[in-house]
Amino acid sequence: MRNYLVSMAAAFLLLGALSASVFGAGDPAAPAEAVRSVQTDLSRAAAGLALDAEDAKAKLTRAERTYRGELAGAFASGGGSEAAARASEGFAAANEAASTGNEPGLAAAAAEIRTALLAGGYSLALESIARGDAGAAAGWLQLREYRPTSRFAQPNTDASLAIDEWTKGAASASDAAARVKADLLDAYQARLTKALQDAKDAEAKRFATRQAEHAASARGYFRILAPAYAEQRGDAAARKATAALDGLLAAALAGKPIGEPLAAVESELRGFRAAPLSLDEKKRLAGQLKRFASLVAVEYGRGVGGGKVLKDFEIVEASSFHTAALNAFQDLRETLEASNPSAAADIERLLNELKAILDAAAAQTSVAPASAVDEAVGKLSKAVTDAVPADWLAHSVAGDFDAVSALLDQMESAVQAGQYDRAESARLEAYAIMESGPEPRIVAFAPSFKPIIEGLFWNGVQPYKGLADLIARRASSEEIRGVRLQLDQELAKAQEAIGGGHSSRTAVAFNTATIVFREGLEAVLILAALMAGLQRGEYSHMRRPLWWGALGALGATVLTWFLARGVLASLARFGEHLEAIVSLIAVAVLLLITNWFFHKTYWTGWLQSFQKRKGRIVKGDIGQWIGMVTLGFTSIYREGFETVLFLQAMVLDAGPGAVGGGIALGMTGVVLVGLLLFLIQVKLPYKKMLVVTGVMIGSVLLTMVGTTTHVFQVVGWLPLHPIRSYEFPYWISLWFGVYATWEGIVLQIASFVFVVGSYYLARGLQRRGKREPVPAS
DSSP states (O other), X not given: OHHHHHHHHHHHHHHHHHHHHHHTTXXXXXXXXXXXXXXXXXXXXXXXXXXXXXXXXXXXXXXXXXXXXXXXXXXXXXXXXXXXXXXXXXXXXXXXXXXXXXXXXXXXXXXXXXXXXXHHHHHHHHHHHHTTXXXXXXXXXXXXXXXXXXXXXOOOOHHHHHHHHHHTTSSOHHHHHHHHHHHHHHHHHHHHHHHHXXXXXXXXXXXXXXXXXXXXXXHHHHHHHHHHHHHHHOHHHHHHHHHHHHHHHHHHHXXXXXXXXXXXXXXXXXXXXXXXXXXXXXXXXXXHHHHHHHHHHHHHHHHXXXXXXXXXXHHXXXXXXXXXXXXXXXXXXXXXXXXXXXXXXXXXXXXXXXXXXXXXHHHTSOOOOHHHHHHHHHHHHHHHHHHSOHHHHHHOOHHHHHHHHHHHHHHHHXXXXXXXXXXXXXXXXXXXXXXXXXXXXXXXHOTTHHHHHHHHHTTOBTTBOOHHHHHHTTOOHHHHHHHXXXXXXXXXXXXXXXXXXXXXXXXXXXXXXXXXXXXXXXXXXXXXXXXXXXSSGGGGGGHHHXXXXXXXXXXXXXXXXHHHHHHHHHHXXXXXXXXXXXXXXXXXXXXXXXXXXXXXXXXXXXXXXXXXXXXXXXXXXHHHHHHHHHHHHHHHHHHHHXXXXXXXXXXXXXXXXXXXXXXXXXXXXXXXXXXXXXXXXXXXXXXXXXXXXXXXXXXXXXXXXXXXXXXXXXXXXXXXXXXXXXXXXHHHHHHHOOOSBHXXXXXXXXXXXHHHHHHHHHHHHHHHHHHSOOOOO
């Protein structure tokens, strides 16, 4: 007998050693394959119990045999011993439920086993990291589940990345363990929240089996989270929360109402966060909450009118964005309640109000006006602003990138359904968010990405076509998908480039100076050219209104700066529309002034011969005076407005000090260039000065026409036909306004013809005037 016991002990030791070798240095995928086999058989057994009890029992037996043979030993010999005990309890409950034909009981037991296996994988992954076995850690990590995925939330792979970086020596074991723990706890808490909601929904639909399954899943997920709960709130609180979940499962299995026990569970879990959020995660979630809530109003407003639902799919999209905002709020709830409980309560109340409106519209029992949703979203936005630190919403643009991705998903779905108008609407909304959110930071800190992203959104960038062009041509979903994937890559690169941290003050000052110099140079060229042409003779009095217009624009730019500090998002959203309007005015006035400049210069002697027309000339001077003021104002403010929006991103990144230094440096460069131009023109003979002035005005006009045409195409006010055979370098487009579109090139050529034609027309009229006799006075 003694020898038999010794032999059995040796056999068990050998089995343990084999298990360790199989799940340690062996195939890392083996645990995951075994778990998948167990879960598949359990799921089929639970689903088939009512149809074929014997087959269900056979599948249950096979699942238990797989567990005992391939997993139990490794669980029992390591950190998964508690999970092994729960799995054994689960199999016992499953066998009992199968023998009595208890479907809810079998479903609950299967959920208990599944979450026990997750718990074992979690514990053994951390244990493997502690002993330095990266292969085993990677193998046990494959047993995990991820956060529930949606258009707005993708699986978090930080745990796998942590193991990979640790393996390559790029991270320490303690850092890898911390990241694995945070990732998995975050995923299982999200699963817990979803299981509770699913149990509630199953009760409403009277699905008793699913209700029991979800209640058991919730309890199993909480058992993984329980150590973190106890660490934060104490053992007594953890026991109370566990008892609440036990009560929920008992009610579900007994077929009783779960409303009261569910409320008790939610009360115990309120404010609990197993894996504390990092500051960047909090900023991202705050941005998501505000941005997705705003999109609820946009989609709802498009879907209703006259007390009716006009477009069902818009209500569906509004509900999807509401769900995304709600998920962000649930993740942030603890943080918001700690900082501003009343604001957090307002956010929850308003989200519930919006859900009620959306549900009623979806069921078409009642359709609230769009103004009601706008009002609720406005209050929600204010509540979010009150609840979080100001720099969370101002500095982070991660939530905007998430919203852009969601809208591009919406665009693709519309294309697949053949709804190209809806796809174009989603594309425009995505671009509007880019324009009002990340674009100022991209222009400030990673300007090379702007033309690429803009091209993919609109007319294309070699070798890719643009989404606007493809949608207009009703291209296939595969072709649009290819461009979308490329756009995703560029957006990801841009997001990484602008980063979440603060840039150095030196870099911010240099970037600020570059932007100010680039935007100010065009205005200086206009002013210098016209001032030179007006510095002599009877036209010198026209210099004063030009200065007044310029000074007025500087004042308006300063005013815009202070306004933008409070309403940046609102201004940025309409930035390119306003730029388009101001640019059009500037181009029109510059065309008139160019024509006037040449004619005034060459018609001087001829006009002086008509003494009887003095009154008409005076009236003409009034119009020219107004034109000079307008030109001085628009030539500077069109650049000043856009510069203000770009520089706000830098202020948020490095503070006003560094930005102020950059502005001073850039303005110094602009002033020096202006003085240099004035000095050169003063020393030039009058005829040569006029030639230089004409060339300067013409070059600025060509640049303004090209830039204005491009902005009009961006906002959709002009058609867009790209030149596929050639793409201009970014610096040419940036400094000279030359873009590879037929409309832009043709209009620039037309403006050049106008300038040259105006010059030769003026000279021709001058020569003709000299040949005509001067009438006697």
